[in-house]
Amino acid sequence: MHTRSTPVLIVGAGLGGLSTALFLGLHGVPALVVERHPGTSLEPKARGQMPATMEALRAAGLERAFLDAAPPGRPEMTIVIAESVTGRVFHSITETMPDFEQYSPAPTGMVSQERAEPLLAARAAELGADIRFSTRLESFTDGPDGITAVLRDLATGEAYEVEAAHLVGADGHRGGIREAAGIGFHGRGVIGENTSLLFEAGLEVSLDGAAVQMHYLQNPALPGGSGAFVSTDTPGRFVAAVGATGDDEHAREIVRLVAGLPELEVNLLGATTWSTACRVADRFSSGRVHLVGDAAHVMPPTGGQGGNTALMDGHHLAWKLAAVVRGQAGPGLLDSHDAERRPFAECLVEQQYANMVHRMSPDLADDTVAERIDPARLLFGYRCPAGAFVPEATAPSDDVLFEDPAIPSGRPGTRAPHVPLGDGSTRDLYGRGFVLLTDDPGWRAGAERAAERLGVPVAVPALHGDWAAAHGVTPSGAVLVRPDGLIAWRGRAQGDPAEVERALRTVLDR
Secondary structure (H helix, E strand, C coil): CCEEEEEEEEECCCHHHHHHHHHHHHCCCCEEEECCCCCCCCCCCCEEECHHHHHHHHHCCCHHHHHHHCCCCEEEEEEEEECCCCCCEEEEEEEECCCCCCCCCCCCEEEEHHHHHHHHHHHHHHCCCEEECCEEEEEEEEECCEEEEEEEECCCCCEEEEEEEEEEECCCCCCCHHHHCCCCEEEEEEEEEEEEEEEEECCCCCCCCEEEEEEEEECCCCHHHEEEEEECCCCCEEEEEECCCCCHHHHHHHHHHHHCCCCCCEEEEEEEEEEEEEEEECCCEECCEEECHHHCEECCCCCCCHHHHHHHHHHHHHHHHHHHHCCCCCHHHHHHHHHHHHHHHHHHHHHHHHHHHHHCCHHHCCCCCCCCCCHHHHHHCEECCCCCCCCCCCCCCCCCCECCCCCCCCCCCEECCCCEECCEEHHHHCCCCEEEEECCHHHHHHHHHHHHHHCCCEECCCCCCCCCHHHCCCCCCEEEECCCCEEEEEECCCCCCHHHHHHHHHHCCC
């Protein structure tokens, strides 16, 4: 059995795995990605990219490609709560994206997973990733010197060994990496078993100018009494998600129930089973193993944040992995993956569950259902309770996870706010390395000295505009922003330039 080596082995070429490979490549670290399926997803699955996700894609050179890949129509989704697609309507919701312009310079995307994955894979490959489909992880060991994994090429049957410094488990909710790493999970667990039926039919669905239409169905004739129907990017092709189905003919009958048309001609293209669940891994990292996407958190699809969270898991993890692999950071930096991402995931899972109860399963309503959080606060106001940043002694002692992004605190561990700068934004400065925001020559000299001593580049861009107030500092202050756009440290006014180096050492476990 021959052996090869790679800095990072990623198992799973879905949104989380491909995102991790993409952003590792952006930071100069090539990854090996293996996926047991023969290619990327053939179903639309997760759809839509929030502005923060589009910012990350912009930094990776993919924003234009994602905008071009979106279906025609307004960037919104019409949601109809009904008995069937053509039957009695109980009520409808037009999910017009809120105006997030004050929080981000990026637009909202409407790309399906079917189209997003090839875009991510192609760009990751351009940046050095080796992506191998029809390849299965057979086993792995996490030893003191690294990961040793056995992979099998499913086309040839050949098994081979790979040695890696780190393993990223992006193998989904049914993958075995989490369990093999000794990581448990918690949450509501499985709520229902579902089948997604991809089919073609002469079914006219009026989008009324919206890019996508979805029906949430409440119908006792359907398996489980409920279901969902969504249009795809291909005219005449749809997906019906329902409870467990039988053979192909039974599946066609279920599609006719979903459509409300007993005589509908249905060309069934495929069926995929999956679970509606609320589950979060007890830890997102264990030794050299790190979890992203559905391997780390599983949530109902209601609300569209599962795919976004998977993409952003990769964005937030990749720069840390790259810094450790390149010797710019100590291994303790990777502890922050769990500390920062898990509290957010736990909250998001419950938010998606609350949406599900409201839209599809009112019978599940009880006092355990979370109060829904304002979308702007949820998407832009998260405050990491701990992680790779320098906490402030004057930070609030409360345990509130979300602040009002319209009044950003600028405290370390929060998203650096969007401040317009001429034709751009402060958010356009982030994505490739550390950035120090300052107009003060003393702080600038401190950044240059820190970069030289630590071998970690720190960009100090020329700023034009009132950036300081939104970050909670005076015009003579400084703010250190991480490659993923989170605030790492700030000096509120003039101070000792050596603080920049001390902050970097804290963040990077140096």
